Amino acid sequence: MKPLSWAGIVLIVLGAIALAYQGFNYQSKQNVVDFGSMHVTATTEKRFEIPPVVGGIVILGGIILVIAGSRKKS
DSSP states (O other): OOHHHHHHHHHHHHHHHHHHHOEEEEEEEEEEEEETTEEEEEEEEEEEEOOHHHHHHHHHHHHHHHHHHHSOOO
C-alpha cells in the first residue's frame, strides 16, 4: 500500500473515534491561595467537545486519500 492510503486509513479511524466519543474530558489545576507555606489548589474537570461534523469531514478526507492512493499512475 502507498503512504497516501495509510494516511487515509488513519484519518478514517480518527474520524470514527471522533464520531463515537464526541469529545474528551480533562482536569485542570489552579492555585486558589498561595500564602507563605500554605498552598490551596482547586481541580476542575472540563470537557472538550468535538462536533460530529468534524468527524464526518475527517472520514470523508480519509476516503478521498484512500481512493487517491489506490489509483495507478499512467
